[in-house]
Amino acid sequence: MYTFSNRLKMLSFVLIILGAIAVGVGFMQSHKTFSEVETLLAHEASGHGSGHGEETKAHDTHPAKAHGTEKAHAGDHAADGRGQHDAHKEHVEHVQHQIANRPWSAIYVAAFFFFMIALGVLAFYAVQFAAQAGWSPVLFRVMEGITSYVLPGGLIVLLIAFFADKHLFIWLDPEVIAHDELIQAKQGWLNKIGFFIRGIIFLGGWSLYRHFSRKFSLAQDEANDDKNFKKSFRISAAFLVFYIYTESMMSWDWIMSVDPHWFSTLFGWYVFASMFVSGITTIALITIYLKSKGLLPKVNDSHIHDLAKFMFGISIFWTYLWFSQFMLIWYSNIPEEVTYFVTRIEDYKLPFFGMLAMNFLFPLLLLMNSDYKRIPWFVVMAGLVILGGHYIDIFNMIMPATVGDRWFIGLPEIGAILLFAGLFIFVVFSSLSKHPLLAKRNPFIKESEHFHY
């Protein structure tokens, strides 16, 4: 039985409070008046002379970037032949919006990141049941602890989406819709009521599976037969079918729609790979933490080895999907598709390529050797890099659409990570402390205890 230590509880509260303060400051700093933004831009122009020339050029060459508003606007000037003044005003207002969007995007990225970890673990857990895996039952309680964050995490993401409204989702801005035929044509799917109805269905389905699988797992502890396990097996198989459809639609709604003109048919898989590898990494980290406290005596090197193999394998799977998406779009070079990567490579060079190094090269080289996968501190270091890389992955999915080149990993971003990390730790470890950490009556528990590679 695990008790949520006071030190860890304290840490989670400190993280939440620090994070909340930083996010609050971030919100306060994001309200800039027109003249403040004007001075800021003038300052930037004089500050790095030639640098700004490039910046504005980059700005003007991508009309579809950052909400696609500039495209509509650019069309407007050409038609009306309006003066320099209007163009200036529009540019300043545009930057003003981007600055105002930043804290919303920052909390949305962090909230989604921690939610996605829990959802990835839920899928991994269901796979273990559906496959009747023999190696993993000693880790089930750790996974169940992490999945307790699915419901609160998902509600938070939906709440942020609700209040952020057009700060995140440009297709909710009536002014933009009025000038944008593409978005008009997508109104049947992209509308606020539909978004939340779908969100509640997705989250409801996932939470129901979480609720019942946890219930059956706990009931199995005291049972004399395998009835609960069989029920879990059945609902896991059904959940996986529901999950793979809803996860894909969720990724269109919650992420891809921030760039409403752009779409990619393998986006759902790509987001899935991200959440799967982040989830497995978190299982490994929490398992190693609990084992270091002596709370998981049945977990041996081979379990850590298997988790690290999954981290390695799914990292490569992620790269495969990332590259499949990137290469087809890069090669075909169709304007409405390729802007997505043009924006990211021009304005987000470091996070874009840095993420590739963190999510592909690092795990590839670090975790290739079989022996390293059994060394806890090695797995922890690789895991932290993978988690960082996948945070940046989500960052790259949201930020270019909402803040354009006004991005930075500063106060609101780090604050939001701390805030949701604290919340995640609090929810997960509270749940871990409620029941024994060994699913003792699982029919495969003996096989799992004796698992060796």
Added chain:
Amino acid sequence: MEASKVIHAIYNDDDVLMAAVKKVKAAKHHIDEIYTPFPVHGLDKAMGLEPTRIAIAAFMYGCVGLCVAVLMMNFIMIEDWPQDIGGKPSFSYLENMPAFVPIMFELTVFFAAHLMVITFYLRSRMWPFKKAENPDPRTTDDHFLMEISVHGNEEDLQNLLQGTGAVEINLVDKAH
């Protein structure tokens, strides 16, 4: 050529064989070789064989494959006969690199896999037209054979092996 004597202990079950191997090792005898009809999990560890280094070889072969792909595509597509494909006539390796990634991947895998298999066969001293080494054809069907060389301790070994569940124990002259 000097002839030496070896004992062939034959078993008909892999679990019995594993137990026998552990007993023989515990009695500090050196097992020359074991012939089995299929791979027996854990046998290498029980026999005290060194871990395989084929993974390291595979990594190096993969690196060779990657280099071959990089150099080959650079020669074919950039230096020798540059082509304008999909509006990308940049004559620059780096700018065309994403298109070559699938080739790099495939050649890495191709080199690693094929060279690893070839290495494995050579290291196991198996090549075409080679005469089979296994002393008893039943080891290709359903029997397991443990070969232990005799250094004047024939009695000892016979007694030990008798107790391990061997179905047959033969003393054989082996020509070197």
